[in-house]
Amino acid sequence: MKLLSSYIKEMKIAARGFYFYIEIGMAVIILAVLLFAVNEFPTSSAKEFIYYDMSKEIKSLMLQEELDDGTLELAEPTQIKMKAALFSVKNKETNETKTYTYDEEIYHLDTYKVFDQKTGKLQKTIIETGSEDDLIRLAWQEKTIGAAVGMNEAGEASTRYYLQGYETARFQNLLYILQNESPATLQAAMDGMTITKLENAELLNTRQSLVPLLVVLMGALMGFFIAIAYIFLDKDEGVIRAYAVTPSTVWKYLLSKLLVIITTVIVSSSIFTIPVMGAQPHYLLFYTLLIVSSFAFSSLGILIATFFDSMSKTFGALYVFLIAMMLPAFSYYVPSFDPLWLRFFPTYPLLQGMKEIMMKSTDVNYVLLFSGVYLAGGIFLFLFANLRFKKTLAV
Amino acid sequence: MKNILKIFMRDLKTARRDSMALIIIIMPIVLAIGITLFTPGLADTTVNLALLKNDDPAHIQYMENFAKVELFDTRQDAIARVQKRDDVAAVIRKDKSYEIILQGNEPNMVENYAASLSALYETGQTIEASNVTLYSFGQSTSPIKTMLVNMLISMTIMLAGMLIAISIVGEKADNTINAVNVTPVSQTEFVLGKTLLGGFIALVSIIIALLITGYDDINWLMILLVGVSSMALSLIIGFLMGLMSDDVIEAATNVKMIMLPVAGSILGYELLAANWQWTMYWSPFYWAYKANQLVLSKTADWPSVLLSTGMVLLLTLLVYFAAKPKIRKGLS
Numbered sequence: 001m002k003l004l005s006s007y008i009k010e011m012k013i014a015a016r017g018f019y020f021y022i023e024i025g026m027a028v029i030i031l032a033v034l035l036f037a038v039n040e041f042p043t044s045s046a047k048e049f050i051y052y053d054m055s056k057e058i059k060s061l062m063l064q065e066e067l068d069d070g071t072l073e074l075a076e077p078t079q080i081k082m083k084a085a086l087f088s089v090k091n092k093e094t095n096e097t098k099t100y101t102y103d104e105e106i107y108h109l110d111t112y113k114v115f116d117q118k119t120g121k122l123q124k125t126i127i128e129t130g131s132e133d134d135l136i137r138l139a140w141q142e143k144t145i146g147a148a149v150g151m152n153e154a155g156e157a158s159t160r161y162y163l164q165g166y167e168t169a170r171f172q173n174l175l176y177i178l179q180n181e182s183p184a185t186l187q188a189a190m191d192g193m194t195i196t197k198l199e200n201a202e203l204l205n206t207r208q209s210l211v212p213l214l215v216v217l218m219g220a221l222m223g224f225f226i227a228i229a230y231i232f233l234d235k236d237e238g239v240i241r242a243y244a245v246t247p248s249t250v251w252k253y254l255l256s257k258l259l260v261i262i263t264t265v266i267v268s269s270s271i272f273t274i275p276v277m278g279a280q281p282h283y284l285l286f287y288t289l290l291i292v293s294s295f296a297f298s299s300l301g302i303l304i305a306t307f308f309d310s311m312s313k314t315f316g317a318l319y320v321f322l323i324a325m326m327l328p329a330f331s332y333y334v335p336s337f338d339p340l341w342l343r344f345f346p347t348y349p350l351l352q353g354m355k356e357i358m359m360k361s362t363d364v365n366y367v368l369l370f371s372g373v374y375l376a377g378g379i380f381l382f383l384f385a386n387l388r389f390k391k392t393l394a395v
Numbered sequence: 396m397k398n399i400l401k402i403f404m405r406d407l408k409t410a411r412r413d414s415m416a417l418i419i420i421i422m423p424i425v426l427a428i429g430i431t432l433f434t435p436g437l438a439d440t441t442v443n444l445a446l447l448k449n450d451d452p453a454h455i456q457y458m459e460n461f462a463k464v465e466l467f468d469t470r471q472d473a474i475a476r477v478q479k480r481d482d483v484a485a486v487i488r489k490d491k492s493y494e495i496i497l498q499g500n501e502p503n504m505v506e507n508y509a510a511s512l513s514a515l516y517e518t519g520q521t522i523e524a525s526n527v528t529l530y531s532f533g534q535s536t537s538p539i540k541t542m543l544v545n546m547l548i549s550m551t552i553m554l555a556g557m558l559i560a561i562s563i564v565g566e567k568a569d570n571t572i573n574a575v576n577v578t579p580v581s582q583t584e585f586v587l588g589k590t591l592l593g594g595f596i597a598l599v600s601i602i603i604a605l606l607i608t609g610y611d612d613i614n615w616l617m618i619l620l621v622g623v624s625s626m627a628l629s630l631i632i633g634f635l636m637g638l639m640s641d642d643v644i645e646a647a648t649n650v651k652m653i654m655l656p657v658a659g660s661i662l663g664y665e666l667l668a669a670n671w672q673w674t675m676y677w678s679p680f681y682w683a684y685k686a687n688q689l690v691l692s693k694t695a696d697w698p699s700v701l702l703s704t705g706m707v708l709l710l711t712l713l714v715y716f717a718a719k720p721k722i723r724k725g726l727s
Contacts, residue, residue, distance in 0.1 A: 018645050019645065022649070022652060026652065026655065029655060033659070045668055083694070083696060084696075087532060088532070088533065089530050089531070089532060090530065090531050090533060091528065091529075091530055092528075092529040092530065092531055093528060093529070136530075139532075140532055141694065143534075143538065143692060143694070152526055156526055157526060158526035158527070158528070159526065159527050159528075160527070160528045160529075160530060161527060161528070161529050161530065162530045162531075162532070163529055163530065163531050163532070164531070164532050164534040165531045165532050165533045165534040165535060166534055166535055166536060166537040170460065170461050170462065170463075172529060173460045173461050173522055174461050174512075175527060175529065176522040176525040176527045176529075177515050177520040177521065177522060177525055177527075178511075178515075178527075179526070179527060180515070180520040180521075180524065180525055180526070180527075181515070181518050181520055185518055186511065186514045186515065186518065187514075189513075189514035189517045189518050190510045190511070190513075190514045192492050192517075193492050193493055193494065193495060193510060193513060193514070194489055194492070194493075194494040194495070195494075195495045195497065195506065195510065196494060196495070196496045196497070197497050197498070197499035198474070198477065198478060198496065198497070198498050198499055199498060199499040199500070200499055201498070201499045201500035203500060203502070229646075236568065310565070311561055311564075311565075311646075319422055319554065320422065320425070323422075323426060323550075327433075331481070335480075335481050335482040335501070335502075336442060336443055336481065336482045336505070337481075338480065338481030338482075352480055359500070
């Protein structure tokens, strides 16, 4: 009962301050950005720079089939402002180096759009240069790979790739063999393979895939930040000491603070999650994970606050923690980058759990397992923080 | 000038006691070391394959040339690996061809990559028989590293602003600001003195971070010019946030609000198509990030850097003049 009245009192105080409304305002801004600025299925912006080192007739013959079936389309020429440049290019086999110097210039280059045969979606844009020197200059300026496609003395297809220099050995190996065989022969070999998919999962679109990240950032991590700020505010005003001479206990006071943060997190996360995701997520699991994770991170926040005298002194720990906790976002966006050490970060299972919840086929066991872990961790941190407050209170 | 320096020196002493200066210096350096260790793994993300130990050794060796390969005893073990949360494709012998096993939630690229590699192997394509010649411009830093270092610079500058905001809230709580009004120090001198510390230390730590991450051959004059101009903006905003906030809760939420345009500007620069970049021209953080990107990637020329720096300063002045009445009110 005392906890409930503390919570209601804290909510009333929060409603009088800016914090609550700034949180809601930010959630509305995020919703607007997601709905109006983030395309669900963005068109590909991939560009390839190519020089066809062959006669017009051979080039036409090579491209005609794709032009006929509609997967290749001649587009408006691309205008590129070329800056003055001075650079060197090294042949990786012979180590022979050649230096190039250029003045400012404007290029008008033939451009092709490449479309996916099955979906008809734009896959990439091919920009064709008129000479190999132009290709080299363009690859240098645009910081991308350039390919000069031609024939060698034996009449076989040969390609010269102009790389930046930081490409990995595996990628370079792939370039060596990629053009060895005709696309038709490779496609025939690929058609003969069995491709087994263990489940029929539907991926999140670009807009939806941002939601788990924002929920973690806006919810758990900012809950941690705000919990620290709340504690220092009350420390400054002597509220925590005052609790020592009231019938209520410090843990009820701390929990009421956490409940205010959790309420704010629920409201702000719902503002952008529900309109963007609609009925797709498993909302029971969503709110369960949101509540327990916010509880755990906020408990950690109040625990950390017990070790410092002021907000500015906490800043170092806070800053390091927030940055470190964002690292799993790399693995979230680049799933092939998933080192073992990254999986020990508390935000890793939270991000993956939120992603599971947002997808149509949710791994319920995974989400429940980590909800349990966050709850247990949160209770432990909360009890520890309570103990610290009891010990450090000078009545 | 004397008064400004006095405030700066006083803040330097106070900050040293509060370990604030240490935070701004140490954090970017720690993060710079992290980026240096972290990016090689992040850049080397071709595709991960799960193969069987009893597979043809030539096949295993072939695949290791192009992908990260993990070996498993049985098909079930390989499938269990595929079912983990990261993207791994199992390639397992089936009759005369190979079966590619996927979890089903991978991007199409993983399937295409695994299938293409298998097709290239089956059709007998080798590096030795290649008609490809590779040339290199000799650039050693990947765009991912440049992006992360640029983000680090933006964060360090913002951190300086945040610390100013929290420091001002502290000054207000201690009634120092009221006390300043009855001293010979003018309000402008007080503002400049308070902001000098964050700016100076942040610049030093950015320079150290750039050296650690291997950007020692960039145009330092350009990067300092961009750094100083964007720092001016961050510090003014930090100062304003501090004055507008009555307590640390408000300062914390106001700081959070600043993060929106910063993150939005970075995302806008990185993700928007060239013909939509103009939609970000209102943001000084966009211009600062763009200028840093040009300098770090060594493609900057003076007209581009001066344009970006000029835009940052112009927008900073607009923010300053728009906020001037509030700053005066807050200081009075």
